[in-house]
Amino acid sequence: MGESDPILEMRGVTKTFPGVVANDDISFSVNRGEIHGLLGENGAGKSTLMKVLYGLYSADDGEILLNGEPLALESPQDAIEAGIGMVHQHFKLIPRLSVVENVILGYREPAEAVAEVGGSGPLGSLVGGLASRFSFGTEGPAKRVRALAGEYGLDIDPTAKVWELDIGQQQRVEILKALYRDVDLLILDEPTAVLTPNEARQMFQTLRRLVDQGLTIIFITHKLSEVTEITDRVTVLRDGVRVDTVETDAYSQSELAELMVGREVLFSVAKDAVPVGEEVLAVQGLRARSDRNVEAVTGIDLTVRAGEIVGVAGVSGNGQRELAECLAGVRDPTAGHIAVNGTNLARAGPRAFVDQGVSYVPEDRHRYGCATSLNLTRNAISKEYRDETFGRRGLLDYRVADEYAETLVEEYDVRGVTDVAEITAGELSGGNLQKLILARELHRDPDLLVANQPTRGVDVGAIEFLRQAIIEQRSEGTGVLFFSEDLDEIFDVADRVLVMYEGEIVHETTPDEADRERIGLEMTGGDAATATGGGSP
Amino acid sequence: MNLDVDLRAREDVPAWLAYGTPIFTVVAALLVGGVALVALGVDPLAAYEHMFVNTATTEFGIVQTLIRSVPLVLAGLAVYVPLKAGLWNIGAQGQLYMGAVAGTWIGVNVGLPLPVLIPLLLVGAGVLGAVWGGIPGYLRAKYGVNEIIVTLMMSFVGVQLTSYLVRGPMRGGEGNFPVSALLPSEATLPTIFGSLHAGIFVAALGAIAIYLLFDRLRLGYEITYVGANPDAAEQSGMNTFRIYVFVLALGGVLAGLAGAIEIAGVQGRLRPDFSPGYGFTAIPIALLGRNGVPQVTLAGVFFALLEVGGSSMEIAFNVPAALIDVIQALIILFLITAEFFKRYRVSIEIQRGQRAGQAAEEGA
């Protein structure tokens, strides 16, 4: 790539949130005109670091230098004025407005006709102020947008409404927003997360064209294949710390995977051998769409037997959530079968799954797993309250419910609870809430447990307990299917390991036979065949 | 001079704030109302004394308060039940009118002895009220149509429909007045004490029934859970569709009963504007009593006391009873403001001149 000509330097940046150090003294620099990758697993700190750069967060420590000048950023507007633009993973677009309207929103350009009137001086600024608020031309900006689009090869109709565009086009509008404001440095946050492989390829072409025109790009991703395809250099983050910054060409995918995933082993959990029984879950040809109406599950076959734990490894965002929701009856698949204990339940609704003995621990425990404003008792019984032990013929005895909640709290070591009827779920810490949720799901001795990222955002002590609880449950004959980004966890807990990437199962193995590096590669879209070669330009 | 206002979300609410709030808001509202009294040249203390003491200590006052509390408590519950599920019932007024229509029609046209006729007309009122509430409930459940607007619209439709019926098909008075026929004695609620009618039992039973619903029944649990988190409720296998329709229909039943009782127990015949805004007063009542049925009941009785006291104050001091509406509105105003202070702790720092820079650093 030639001499280093840093356009951006971040020095010693540290950012903490309550309970977690998201960025720990991170320093790195980006050269002008390069595509610089920022690689790491979810939770490594990539997004946080870029939000600091973009003025959305303020760092606790450290400094940022742009073109050698220190920056003081208090808001995204400051960042934009400095020439830094960001394309977010979740688009900040207003569907009902047109492309041009979204691009110029907040920019407050006066209409061309008025722009020159008044000149400088106090009258001029008064006129300018009024004009910028009360006039508006879309013809001028539309022309500019069209010109920009042409210059950078972004095929977009400026007058189209954003809701009419597909995801790839919407992303291009996001890029146009930054280009319109004349940025020199463009940050892209996991841009291919919502794109099809074809659209992703088109986007890469766009990026190359942007760079040809003089832009510098920071590309946040967790996918190895993208790093090797598009980046010149890459900085790898892990657990909030910068591991290294390397020339992409000089490293193989497996070496990058090693940097990214690491070799730490947290715990070793004791596991007895348990005889495996009948099939509790049989999935065939399952397909499902995400909330954004993009196909997220692209054809899955899998089985889970009583007494076995199947761990699905993969970075969150590859269809795990949609698959888990289908298996709990919360989402209707578009095709395929889901047989629980032999009964096909696809599209049958959550109640059918609950009644068939399926328990579900969702990824977002506050949004789907509990009612934060209600007390622990009411949260504890939400799956079992229809059972006769709580009352017959429509009655519900809250004393029995309280006792049930207390049993759960005791057996599953939920701490910080004085009175189950007084404490609300929202008052529990993450780890304790998760223990309560898992207690609620396991205590009913389900035939199948579906758990999505069960130990995410949970303190270390609780993690150990949760994993142990899952393992013990399998001795009761429960079949477990759990999704996790943490390879160590998968290896500790699972009997069989599946790897999920872009909506499919791409690899199947067991902890004993598995090659950890290979799995790391498969998880991040690396190609095992080219793993030992270099990346391709 | 620099004003630095800092907002911080509270972790928990101090006891004095949590329990004192209803009292503070009432006192504050009365104070401001006092200003309005002074504006019209009336001694506020004398007026308030007359309003409260007179009403609460005379037999007449107590009886009138209890009579007035019947529709207010029922209507308050009609808003309370859907609120537990997270839905707003702004249409209690219309449901009330429809109940009155049904009750009057049955009372006038069906010839049966009292022990059968009264329950029948109450049931009819409940059914029509349920329909009036169930329609917005269905639209909300099935299509996600905003129930605030639909219940509100249907409220006015109900009032207009009543007006039409009473001028047309249901007209029955002498001459050309737009009133219904007088209810026969078989359709009139028996009185138990002075003019206090048996409707008080219906209100009491209604309150008890709703209390039991939420204290003892599975359905009440589901309603509460849906109101707290409909997504999590769906995932637990609860049927939010049915719950949405049910709570608004039940609200309609309660309001409908209130309407029928008002005719059968107090007014004796249906007039186009027989209800002075009970359906809207129900909203503040449900809010004051948001924490439970006993609180809703208490709020309903309190508002009844205010209204009866207001009427007597109007006569004694020649001051419009509308002051009561003002006081009720102010109670709500102060209640919402207090909500804010319960959620956030506000600290204000006033810094003078040169120390602004240093103080700003410390306060940040």
Added chain:
Amino acid sequence: MATTFVAGLLDATIRAGTPLLLAALGELIAERSGVLNLGVEGMMLVGALSGFATTVVTGNPYLGFLVGTLGGAAMGLIHAFLCVTLKSDQVISGVMLTLLGTGLTTYFGQAWVSAQIDGFQKVAIPVIGPELRSLPVIGEAFFANTPIDYLAMVLVPVVWYFLFRTNLGLEITAVGEDPETADTMGVPVFRLRYLCVLLGGAFAGAAGAHLSLAYSKLWVTGMVAGRGWIAIALVIFANWRPVRALLGAYFFGGLDALALRSQGLDIAVGAGFPLAETVNGVLGFITHPQIIGMFPYVATILVLVYITQEALEQRIGAPSALLSAYSRELD
């Protein structure tokens, strides 16, 4: 005879539609920024009384109109403070303001009930007016109205231009759709919501002042008589667009005027018409004043159900962030 009826109806329609139009324009602006104002009825009453009282005291209806507008704006300010700053529930705040407005105006209004004023007189549009005024049927209706009626008509293109052809208007729409995105783009969300709710209150106050100064030229307790609620319905019926609000206001106003006049009306088909009895029965039913009075509300429900259908939600429909309080999530 028919032409006199129609001419009179048209004339009344314009005058009946003006308060609805003014109030609806204001509510439209507020809702576009994401705040529902259920206090319109109370604000209109305050505008009516304060305007009337001022005119009685000063003899100047223009001053009265101004005071009425300011009175509505003051109540709008309360609503803005509660909903935007304190992030209170918009429904509660709005209903409370209606109760407050109703109570305050009934309480203080007693003294003004028998007062009399000249109020606003009908004037012709300058220059071409006097000629056009004598046109049959439509002459009086369109070319001889009080200044406020003309103001309302003129405000329609002004509001349209403001919302759809200015940067501020674009930002207001954005705030009503997705305040978080707007905030990220540098749009002053809180300030804009305050502005819009204030305007909503001001317009409502103006609408009320029209009622007491131009429409009836007197004060009667509760004289707004539900027009505030109709205005809220009208905004939905007009799909949050100013020009449609104009059409809708005159449509609803026309229904109101028709209801008043329909008592004497006897619309019936001849005996030879197929199913004559049933048809006449239905006609008799739907021309009944109270039934006509229902039309705006039923129409609104139907429109609301229609536009909530998902397929259409993107093209038409309520501002997506209506009713949601916005708070910037800090670090």
